Amino acid sequence: EVQLVQSGAEVKKPGESLRISCTASGYSFTSFWITWLRQMPGKGPEWMGKIDPTDSYTTYSPSFQGHVTISADKSANSVYLQWTSLKTSDTAVYYCARWKGGSSFDPWGQGTLVTVSS
Amino acid sequence: QSALTQPASVSGSPGQSITISCTGSSGDIGAFNFVSWYQQRPGKAPKLLIFEVTERPSGVSSRFSASKAGNTASLTVSGLQAEDEADYYCSSYAGSKVLLFGGGTKLTVL
Numbered sequence: 208e209v210q211l212v213q214s215g216a217e218v219k220k221p222g223e224s225l226r227i228s229c230t231a232s233g234y235s236f237t238s239f240w241i242t243w244l245r246q247m248p249g250k251g252p253e254w255m256g257k258i259d260p261t262d263s264y265t266t267y268s269p270s271f272q273g274h275v276t277i278s279a280d281k282s283a284n285s286v287y288l289q290w291t292s293l294k295t296s297d298t299a300v301y302y303c304a305r306w307k308g309g310s311s312f313d314p315w316g317q318g319t320l321v322t323v324s325s
Numbered sequence: 326q327s328a329l330t331q332p333a334s335v336s337g338s339p340g341q342s343i344t345i346s347c348t349g350s351s352g353d354i355g356a357f358n359f360v361s362w363y364q365q366r367p368g369k370a371p372k373l374l375i376f377e378v379t380e381r382p383s384g385v386s387s388r389f390s391a392s393k394a395g396n397t398a399s400l401t402v403s404g405l406q407a408e409d410e411a412d413y414y415c416s417s418y419a420g421s422k423v424l425l426f427g428g429g430t431k432l433t434v435l
Contacts, residue, residue, distance in 0.1 A: 251328060251414050252363075252371065254424035266422055302370055309359025310416040310424055311376035318370050 209233040211241075211303050211316035218322045219293050226289040227319045229303030237261040240306040241286040243277060246318075247299045257306055258286055293323045329354070329415055329427035336433040342403040345430045347415030348396060353425055355396040359418035362391055362400045365429075366411045374413075375400065402432070410434045 214228045229241065242257040256267035260279045267277070276289040286303060301319050304312035330348040337343040347354070347362075354360055360378045363371035373382055375391040378398065388409075391400045398417070402409055415427040 251426040251429045252416075253426065268422060268424070307376070309357070309377060310361040310418045311359070311373060312361070312363075312371075312416075313373040313376075313382060315370035315372070 209305070209314055211305065211314060213301075213303060213316040213319045216320040216322070218324070221293060221295055221323055221325055223293050223323075224289070224291050225293055225321065226287050227301060227321065228285050228287050229316050230283065230285045231305070232284065234305075236284045237281060241279070242304050242306045242312060243275075243286075243288045244302045244304060244312070244315075245271075245299045246302065252302065255288070260286065293321075295323050295325075297321060298323045327425075329417060329425050331413075331415060331427035331430045333428075334431045334433065336435055337402075337405045338435045339405050339407065341405050342401060343405065343432065345400045345402075345413055345415075345432070347398040347400070347417075347427050349398070349417055349419075349425065350396055353396075353417040353419035353423075354393065354398055357418045358393070360391070360393055360398040361416045362389075362398075363414045363416065364411045365414065371414060405434050407434050 210232050212230050237260050240257045243255040244252040246252045255271040258265045258277045263279050265277050279286045302315050304315040362375040365371040378393045388403045412429045414429050
């Protein structure tokens with residue numbers, strides 16, 4: 208079974224750093240790009256960027272470029288989403304998903320709730 | 326680029342059919358045959374229902390169908406069942422660094 212399993216919920220203060228993870232199983236990890244998406248309460252998902260696990264080449268949405276970093280570790284079948292200085296506006300559920308081309312994401316991880324509050 | 330436009334809510338009775346629209350522009354839905362639809366139940370991750378405008382992944386019920394005309398895509402759910410009650414999102418490719426989602430439509434089965 209193809210699965211993406213994400214790390215658990217996080218509670219952070221503004222200005223803190225954070226890295227969340229997404230670990231893939233059930234398929235060849237380097238065969239598909241992995242994407243990260245943000246979903247704020249009551250809103251639709253927003254595409255943040257994607258990474259090719261083969262060589263860690265990344266593409267970011269202009270809306271998120273410079274605010275987050277996406278990385279990958281082939282030896283761990285894992286992809287990461289990192290912030291160096293969180294803001295309260297980063298509070299959201301973050302999903303990783305396998306990108307199958309176009310606007311097709313399947314499957315999705317279970318989501319990681321990130322809460323940033325002083 | 327702006328998000329795609331969906332109605333906030335639709336409803337129907339069991340056994341009926343409903344259609345959800347998704348309006349974009351000539352730069353996204355109108356330009357590419359890369360429209361997808363997702364179902365999201367409360368507290369769960371979105372699930373892919375439709376990709377490349379009309380294609381269903383293996384395991385998705387044939388009661389879900391979709392189409393596109395110009396800058397507008399549509400998802401039809403036929404033979405409504407209680408389990409179809411969820412939020413539905415459309416998505417469109419709009420370039421190598423642009424992937425758009427709609428704001429979501431809440432489907433209520435009466």
